[in-house]
Amino acid sequence: MTQKDITFVADFLTEHFNEAPELYNRKGKYFNVERVGQYLKDEDDDLVSPPNTEGNQWFNFLKDSTHLKESPLLFPYYPEKSLHFVKRQMEGVIDQCLQKPADVIGKSVHQAACISLYKISQSEDSTPQLFKLPFLWNDKTSNLHYVLFTMLENSISKIHILRRHTDTSRSVSNGILAVEFGNFLNSSINESSDSRCYSCLDAHFYDDETVTVVLKESVQQEGKERVLAQLPLS
Numbered sequence: 001m002t003q004k005d006i007t008f009v010a011d012f013l014t015e016h017f018n019e020a021p022e023l024y025n026r027k028g029k030y031f032n033v034e035r036v037g038q039y040l041k042d043e044d045d046d047l048v049s050p051p052n053t054e055g056n057q058w059f060n061f062l063k064d065s066t067h068l069k070e071s072p073l074l075f076p077y078y079p080e081k082s083l084h085f086v087k088r089q090m091e092g093v094i095d096q097c098l099q100k101p102a103d104v105i106g107k108s109v110h111q112a113a114c115i116s117l118y119k120i121s122q123s124e125d126s127t128p129q130l131f132k133l134p135f136l137w138n139d140k141t142s143n144l145h146y147v148l149f150t151m152l153e154n155s156i157s158k159i160h161i162l163r164r165h166t167d168t169s170r171s172v173s174n175g176i177l178a179v180e181f182g183n184f185l186n187s188s189i190n191e192s193s194d195s196r197c198y199s200c201l202d203a204h205f206y207d208d209e210t211v212t213v214v215l216k217e218s219v220q221q222e223g224k225e226r227v228l229a230q231l232p233l234s
Helices: 003-016 057-064 083-108
Strands: 131-139 144-151 158-165 176-180 198-207 210-217 226-232
Antiparallel strands (some): 158 176
């Protein structure tokens, strides 16, 4: 260490670790700890050197405000505690606030329908990802809820549309259907279906009446690899 380093450490110790007789009767530390580090200790003990809040504009404002002084909307201030203590207090308040809505929402959710999409072997070590691109859309005008998704494996050229009424007691016709793109964009019936087969890369609702899809040709051809199509729900 250089003399400069030693001087720096000595000045630090002189400034922050002076004897504090007023703390002798307190359990634990008998010296003033470093003022920043004390806030970061994960302890419930009071700070050895609490901050001086005299002249703080926010505290003076609260003290002079009859409406805010006892307001339950303001988080209480603990000038004698570390940030870890305040963090735990705040987490407890937040958990308490969220518990009631979680209970109410949880009790109101129930299964409206069960539709089997596919079956897999129980002996497989890992479940394959067969469900892809789930996109949700709510038609507030007709009170209908839609889910767009694709299935991998043997149905990559299809997009599935699930439709349910927001009133679970009511049903809608064609609750689930699949749209197969295949070779529907062929300009001639003489073209090979294998050379112009399309799969769905992405799908979103454009509005209540239209679905936008991004299609990919199975056989790459220059200038014809991707197709953006808008399909009317009707």
